[in-house]
Amino acid sequence: LTIRAGSYADELVKTAKTVASPGRGILAMDESNATCGKRLASIGLENTEANRQAYRTLLVSAPGIGQYVSGAILFEETLYQSTIDGKKIVDVLVEQGIVPGIKVDKGLVPLTGSNDESWCQGLDGLASRTAAYYQQGARFAKCIPNGPSALAVKEAAWGLARYASIAQDNGLVPIVEPEILLDGEHTIDRTFEVALKVWAEVFFYLAENNVLFEGILLKPSMVTPGAEAKERATPQQVADYTLKLLHRRIPPAVPGIMFLSGGQSEVEATLNLNAMNQSPNPWHVSFSYARALQNTCLKTWGGRPENVKAAQDALLIRAKANSLAQLGKYTG
């Protein structure tokens, strides 16, 4: 039996612990240029490099955000991008005490033979890309598949494990993120059942690929009813189901569980996280939110330079609320 201990093992463990540090979580700002375009369109802005740069500058330079945010996931463009005043974005993050991360998948494509599900591209050439991202300052990575059929789950779990192994080999802490989409009318019990299956396979293949569990981070969806389900769940129910899932499937060697917000409202995402932190957990249970951190911030900005400060304040309000929720101390 080999337990992986490559040349980066100590650094991986340290990076994962830094990202999973008390009262902090991840700012997901890895919207692809297409997704970023949708966000910019919602405030009437064109999807130009200059507008993406202005928005990302606003996010990373919010004063003191490093108190609440330990890591930021970037799209490849941003890893090589500068702020509007010419500083490397990676350097601004490091000055804020934030570990830079990178989205490494190459987008979703149809998975043939499945139930109209998809899988992400990007395993080919991943070793050399992750090595280059490390050189550029990235220290963790994410990659995202989807779909619940047996075929899709197996393909996604195996692919995630290969990605995790390659990322670790090149010094990046892999965020393991089999996103179970919220879309649909399904019940919370159905989400729970699918999640149990998905995480069983993911951990089976992570182990088969000798991935160092102390040097990964997980990014699950919370166990909730489908977005269009009539019966809604309270934060307490979401916390009960989600923690039951984590206890059954996730070894305590994994340092951090950083949830995505998946279309929940800003306040809902904070309340659910807070409910999960009402009693001690074997892992750091925190956030890796994009929309639930950025929605109000983006609207407040509206593309106007005079609104930058107000928009940064809006971001800091959400970041602080989620920091408190990580500590189980959010009171609304």
Ligand code: 13P
């Ligand atoms: P949301 O929090 O908006 O679901 O996005 C998370 C994510 O996966 C981006 O990295």
